[in-house]
Amino acid sequence: MTESSASSAQHRSSTSRDQLDEQPEQALSQRGENRSRRPESQAFKDFMGSQWAPVEHPEFSAYAVASYAATRRKAVSERFPGERLIIPAGAPKVRSNDTDYRFRPHSAFTHLTGLGIDHEPDAALVMQPVEPGTGDQGSGHVSTLYFRPLATRDSEEFYANAKIGEFWVGPRPTLRELEARTGLKTKSLDELEYAVTVDAGAVEIGGTRLRVVRGADLNMEALVDTSRINTGVDLEASDRLDAELSEYLSELRLVKDEWEIGELRGSVDATARGFDDIIRALPAAKQVQRGERVIETAFFSRARLEGNDLGYDTIAAAGNNATILHWIRNTGPIVDGQLLLVDAGVEAESLYTADITRTLPINGRFSELQARVYNAVLAAADAAFEIVRPGIRFRDVHDRATEVLAQHLDAWGILPVSVDEAVSLSGQQHRRWMPHGTSHHLGLDVHDCAQARRELYMDGVLEPGMVFTIEPGLYFKNEDLAVPAEYRGLGIRIEDDILVTDQGAENLSATIPRTVDEVEAWMASLLGENNRQ
Known part of the structure; x- marks a missing residue:
């Protein structure tokens, strides 16, 4: 190598190190992206979002289990009148590093929604109290399924999200599909936090009591507990309330339909x-x-x-x-x-x-x-x-x-x-x-x-x-x-x-x-x- 070439290489190396030193430190959770570079140009994004054939959405019929799941929810409503009940599906469990086990929803979620197989990571069933007799099947609750629906193909989620993107894991159901399949109202997961926390608080001061099935979704538990703390609800007493919910949902399954x-x-x-x-x-x-x-x-x-x-x-x-x-x-x-x-x-x-x-x-x-x-x-x-x-x-x-x-x-x-x-x-x-x-x-x-x-x-x-x-x-x-x-x-x-x-x-x-x-x-x-x- 000539002296001039060596000097040039040294300069490039020094410049590269200086650029690295100037970059903000990367969080550990983001370093899985270091194995490849995803295109970020607007030209790429525009191209990825174009020239896709329309997605056909056929008419969907209700699952055979839907009416049975509705009967189960009515029994739960009668047991916990006036209370907001949160039954999470759970999140994927990590096998190692960024590799998850095949997802399986929490059994209480499956029992009350009728959704099996891999439906539906991070979803939750929220049973919202209403005036007795005005809810689903004449009960005191309206039940809503919150989940992440199918993204449009002009969104980055479609191709860039390895956890839920259609390009990576296949199509997700739409809100309309799961509403037809389950008989439940459905809403986007983006609305879940508000649905869980709105007007939550101590019953004595006009708030809505919350109960959550524990052991399924740590993020949901943290959301509920934070809401309780912020509204002055006793956490120890709330733990007992949550245990009563899990106990009842378990006992509801003792006799099979x-x-x-x-x-x-x-x-x-x-x-x-x-x-x-x-x-x-x-x-x-x-x-x-x-x-x-x-x-x-x-x-x-x-x-x-x-x-x-x-x-x-x-x-x-x-x-x-x-x-x-x-x-x-x-x-x-x-x-x-x-x-x-x-x-x-x-x-x-x-x-x-x-x-x-x-x-x-x-x-x-x-x-x-x-x-x-x-x-x-x-x-x-x-x-x-x-x-x-x-x-x-x-x-x-x-x-x-x-x-x-x-x-x-x-x-x-x-x-x-x-x-x-x-x-x-x-x-x-x-x-x-x-x-x-x-x-x-x-x-x-x-x-x-x-x-x-x-x-x-x-x-x-x-x-x-x-x-x-x-x-x-x-x-x-x-x-x-x-x-x-x-x-x-x-x-x-x-x-x-x-x-x-x-x-x-x-x-x-x-x-x-x-x-x-x-x-x-x-x-x-x-x-x-x-x-x-």
Whole structure:
């Protein structure tokens, strides 16, 4: 390099550093833009906003769930007269850096709007109090859905917003579309802050009391709390008000309506086909070190094909891994002679999920010992199912299942005390081998109605329309010196989804084989398909 060239390069470098020094410091949140430069010229903006074919907006019909969601909102209105209720959908959750998980709205939002799949990030349902009888369906509230509607293609949002822009994530619904689909009034998200905070304050001085569902949207919680502080409302008392709202919305889901039951049936049916896929995948799973992942992947494919997603992370647990209740690493091998416990459920696009467990002999045949333990678990499940009917208590189902397990453990010489002593509250020794509960409510969440009061959940009386699991199991860990060596490494659970009917109960998942003979025949049929292909 000549002296003149070196001097010129040094000057350019110095100038570049000086320019950098003059720039304001960039916020960390903005530095993701450093990987590329977006055109900012007016010529580019004008060109991007032109020459697009008109967007066709067909006539939209109401979702089938719309009338049911309206009935639910009316019940909420009757419970909280004169109060403004805010139910957020929630914001996308960050997986890492600027990569989000696939969005799923809060279950309370879905229950009251009927919107499932990925509707609608940052949205909120606001139930505004009005004179009794003048609101929606003659209630005391008018409900409005606030969300970010589809942007026009001459706006920067269309191409420049990687979170919500149509160029990045696809088209968003219009206000008119969601109004027709849901039966709700709809407004732009830009109007939400005013709708939440206007005339908010203490009831004693003529203000409107606010309640918000917490745990969905931190920004919404901050907005509500700031409004409360600014109007002199006690935050501690308000926390109790918010908790009462979440509690009621959870309890409202204890009894499912006919539309919800139909969605659960669909989720169970898709899950049944997913279990077929699992059996078909067994030969391939045996060929790799992490064969449990092959099983997990087979079911996930079915969930994405027929539903929205998995209802929860699939448990694919072979051998001793089946004694780990929530084994979701799924890193183990699939070995002939062992058992494979799979706990999985398809979540429908409505977000209702199944929750089913089957335990399969990997080679297609149960050994004598495996069949003995399996039949004990099956007997416990059947005994629990037989008592299900309106009027019994939820906890009775668990007590019946675990009593049968205790009887079998005693017959095998494993139980260290009598059955009566074990099932007493001061005993419970049999729970060493089944430490979890037998049942939980099922619906929009795999563990549905989780904020319901104990007196309505565990101590509650069963009613027609309730849906819950029955899932007894026995788990004998490799290291468990309290059981004979031949039992160690066996983990067996059988789980079904149960609907309480007017006269008794229906097993929604009864078509998925359950008995030893049924399971073996099922596996032989599906594995035979593989051999014929």
